[in-house]
Amino acid sequence: MKPMQSRNNFKRGLAAVAATFALIAGAAVAQEPIKIGSFLSVTGGAAFLGDPEQKTLELYVGKINAAGGVLGRKLQLVAYDSAGDAEKARTFTKRLIEQDKVDVIVGGSTTGETMAVIPLVEAAQIPFISLAGAVVIIEPVKKWVFKMPHTDRMACEKIFIDMQSRKFSKVALISGPGGFDKSMRGQCLDVAKKYGIDVIADETYGAGDTDMTAQLTKIKNTAGVQAVLNAGFGQGPAIVTKNYRQIGVTVPLYQSHGVASKDFIKLAGAAAEGVRLPAAALLVADSLPQSDPQRAVVVGYTKEYESHFKSEVSTFGGHAYDGLMIAVEAIKKAGSTDKAKVRDAIEGIRGFMGTAGVFNMSPTDHMGLDLSAFRMLEVKGGNWTLVK
Amino acid sequence: MLARLASPRTGGLLALAVVIALLPLALTNKYFYDIAVLVGLNAIVCVGLNLLIGYAGQISLGHAGFFGLGAYGSAILASRYGWPPLAAMLTTTLAVAALAYLVGRPILRLKGHYLAMATLGLGVIIFMVITTEDKYTGGPDGIAVVPLSIGGFVLQGERIWYWVVGALLLVAVWLALNLIESPAGRALRALHSSEVGAEVVGINAAEHKVMAFVISAVFASVAGSLAAHYSGFVTPGKVAFLHSIELVTMVVFGGMASTFGAVVGAAVLTTLPQLLAAFEDYEMMLFGAVMMGTMIFMPRGVVPSLARLFQSRRQQPSSGEGSGT
Numbered sequence: 001m002k003p004m005q006s007r008n009n010f011k012r013g014l015a016a017v018a019a020t021f022a023l024i025a026g027a028a029v030a031q032e033p034i035k036i037g038s039f040l041s042v043t044g045g046a047a048f049l050g051d052p053e054q055k056t057l058e059l060y061v062g063k064i065n066a067a068g069g070v071l072g073r074k075l076q077l078v079a080y081d082s083a084g085d086a087e088k089a090r091t092f093t094k095r096l097i098e099q100d101k102v103d104v105i106v107g108g109s110t111t112g113e114t115m116a117v118i119p120l121v122e123a124a125q126i127p128f129i130s131l132a133g134a135v136v137i138i139e140p141v142k143k144w145v146f147k148m149p150h151t152d153r154m155a156c157e158k159i160f161i162d163m164q165s166r167k168f169s170k171v172a173l174i175s176g177p178g179g180f181d182k183s184m185r186g187q188c189l190d191v192a193k194k195y196g197i198d199v200i201a202d203e204t205y206g207a208g209d210t211d212m213t214a215q216l217t218k219i220k221n222t223a224g225v226q227a228v229l230n231a232g233f234g235q236g237p238a239i240v241t242k243n244y245r246q247i248g249v250t251v252p253l254y255q256s257h258g259v260a261s262k263d264f265i266k267l268a269g270a271a272a273e274g275v276r277l278p279a280a281a282l283l284v285a286d287s288l289p290q291s292d293p294q295r296a297v298v299v300g301y302t303k304e305y306e307s308h309f310k311s312e313v314s315t316f317g318g319h320a321y322d323g324l325m326i327a328v329e330a331i332k333k334a335g336s337t338d339k340a341k342v343r344d345a346i347e348g349i350r351g352f353m354g355t356a357g358v359f360n361m362s363p364t365d366h367m368g369l370d371l372s373a374f375r376m377l378e379v380k381g382g383n384w385t386l387v388k
Numbered sequence: 389m390l391a392r393l394a395s396p397r398t399g400g401l402l403a404l405a406v407v408i409a410l411l412p413l414a415l416t417n418k419y420f421y422d423i424a425v426l427v428g429l430n431a432i433v434c435v436g437l438n439l440l441i442g443y444a445g446q447i448s449l450g451h452a453g454f455f456g457l458g459a460y461g462s463a464i465l466a467s468r469y470g471w472p473p474l475a476a477m478l479t480t481t482l483a484v485a486a487l488a489y490l491v492g493r494p495i496l497r498l499k500g501h502y503l504a505m506a507t508l509g510l511g512v513i514i515f516m517v518i519t520t521e522d523k524y525t526g527g528p529d530g531i532a533v534v535p536l537s538i539g540g541f542v543l544q545g546e547r548i549w550y551w552v553v554g555a556l557l558l559v560a561v562w563l564a565l566n567l568i569e570s571p572a573g574r575a576l577r578a579l580h581s582s583e584v585g586a587e588v589v590g591i592n593a594a595e596h597k598v599m600a601f602v603i604s605a606v607f608a609s610v611a612g613s614l615a616a617h618y619s620g621f622v623t624p625g626k627v628a629f630l631h632s633i634e635l636v637t638m639v640v641f642g643g644m645a646s647t648f649g650a651v652v653g654a655a656v657l658t659t660l661p662q663l664l665a666a667f668e669d670y671e672m673m674l675f676g677a678v679m680m681g682t683m684i685f686m687p688r689g690v691v692p693s694l695a696r697l698f699q700s701r702r703q704q705p706s707s708g709e710g711s712g713t
Contacts, residue, residue: 086623098419179528
């Protein structure tokens, strides 16, 4: 796998050099390509988001071109590595708009990067499909900004509905220090009342903490806790899960969609058994029933990605797939790359089946997913299973 | 007359002004202007930081903290509490100066690695406060900032910002050059060569070090406030340790104890990642190679090394360049 990878990288490097020369030579192409601009956190702390996103975009732009392109024109991907830095994201977006003159932007791995470029895309009036999570991106609605992933508020709602069905009403919350954690904690506290959930304990842990027994002991000793919800990202939730079993807390543990990858099960090991979390259908592609309308899309994407990169799919790459496909669909519908028409076409997308769920965009909803997009999963036998 | 022109205080400043005035001829779109503005803002921080590192010989690994305080001070006061941006900037700058003074007095008694660690700690504390106090700062996802308005005039657009930042950079360089040539500047350079020696001839070492620290913090804070208003958004990434390292690298790369070296360092290290972006996966490798090559073949930094090369036979007793290492 390693040599393959570096050969690919080398080829990409050569292609970049060749592209540079082509630009310098000013070689005029008969038919201008449709330019898809992107800035992703391919390196840095959010690389686990940006890396599968970039791979997905490259893979599918290649596939679409091999199949003849869009509107008879080839697609051209212009992607920059913003490394999780909002300032870089802003500069690269300016570059995409002013220098590369892209037709649409699909990118922005993190909420911070996305929020930093929103003023630019709004001013330049260019359709922008974000791949970041927080609800602030689309609320209030911005004319030119759309987003693919489910929001953290939806994750809270999905979890609370599951809790309701299990007759839990007194819940403890434990969350980490990152942007994802903080945003989700706030959203959960916001919507808890609506589902008759009482948050009776609210603990936090710090960045790089390796032991959360203190916080969990406090939760264990809080009278009446019926379930615990961990709003977290990265390593923290795996440690919480391990400590949770070590100190013998017996009430059910819920995690967020932020840990919806095989790595979580690997890190937490046997302690992950019985943990529930909301996630996109992509993670359980193979166990979806044949009748499930989403099966074809997620199984197709999984096969394509895994056979090409020899690594497991993540929901993040799935968001990039959705973003690219919706952009392409909108360009086809608009019949041109006219930015205003493409924007209107994206807003008009209905019943579009993506890896994250069914997208029904509208002038008041620039994400278009509803709660059915989330599946409640439970870890059983070291794997994800669908909760019936 | 010729000697006067060749001195950094007149000739150098004039050259910089000419470069700033003529650069727009090469800036064909807003993206290039954007890079130029970022270069200018980084250069202002580096000119200040160079006074501390290059002239006073004190290291700071926490300057992104001051930059961040400037940015967030302006962001919070102007955007959340609706202060006029200029008042917010002024208040923030004064507060940062006071903080730098209070913190600088005890920690500048430390030397070498210990001083580096203390400033690093200061930067980390500022970073943590900004990420945790999300009620005011927006936490890790950052905060939006209103545009800079003076009276009824709103500063918006890369071209206007280019001229504002260019003018401020000239002012910053002029201030720094004058400070270096003043008795205080000579005292700083004496400190850098030998602290004991400087104290023996009657220089108040503590006072001068703190002065350099406060001035460099003020430069960073003002640049931070401007950067926040310019980009309209701040995230804690600008306050992080890595940004502090970037700033120090710019100063060292351009050449310590050379004000124009700081400007060149900021210019090269801000534009290089943009130039190398076309090489995708090889970007970081090439970046590293350029840095290593420069440090191996020009160990004193770009500007002092080149200046030596071109003026190897000419003596420049009054020149600040390449004198204090």
